[in-house]
Amino acid sequence: MLKEKVESLLSKALEERPSLFLIDFTVGGDNTIKVVLDGDKGVSLQDCMDVSRAIEHNLDREEEDFSLEVASAGAASPMRLPRQYAKNIGRQLKVHTNGHELEGTLVETSENSITLEWKAREPKPNGKGKVTVQKKQEIAFSDIQEAKVILKF
Structure with missing residues (x-):
């Protein structure tokens, strides 16, 4: 009952914010509601607060006790949906x-895959030594087990 109600409120909140999308949603046995969002342009604290309010203000605490956590997908979290890749074009990824x-x-990124580019040192075709070459590879989403942005500081 609670899960269906929250799902409906969450859908409505996301419809009103088309740049946001759902990464994960769970309701624990103790009525702990966890929502993880991402966005085409990232997720602001205000976005999390707005979605939290849209859910919380439409649930009756007298009816059911619950805790609610709305968070953004962390920068170091693996990407789960193809939609997450578009905002990371130009960034370094580690893909398994x-x-x-x-x-x-x-x-x-395309509907079914991503394309990575990198430089590699390879043996020269003739003679001794190595040469730096530009490599490029298309990887199907179905082949990706895990992909993360490499954070540089």
Whole structure:
């Protein structure tokens, strides 16, 4: 009952804020409601407060006791939805696929994949030594086991 009610309120709140989208939503056995959001342009504290209010102000604490937490997907959190990649174009990613790990700059996203670019040192085709080459690889979303933005300080 509580979960369905919160789901409905959450859907309505997100409809009014089309740049935001849901990453995770759970209601624990102790009525702990957790909502994790992301946004095409990021998520502000105000966004979290607005969504929290939209849910909380429409639930009756007399009817059911609950706790509510609305948060943004952390910068170091793995990306879960294809929609999250678009706002990270130009940033460095670490991508785990079936048995491989790639690091590179996210240069493009499409409906089904992302494209990474990076520089690599490879043996020269002729003679001794190495040469720096520009590499580029398209990776299907279905092959991505985990992808994170590499934060640089």
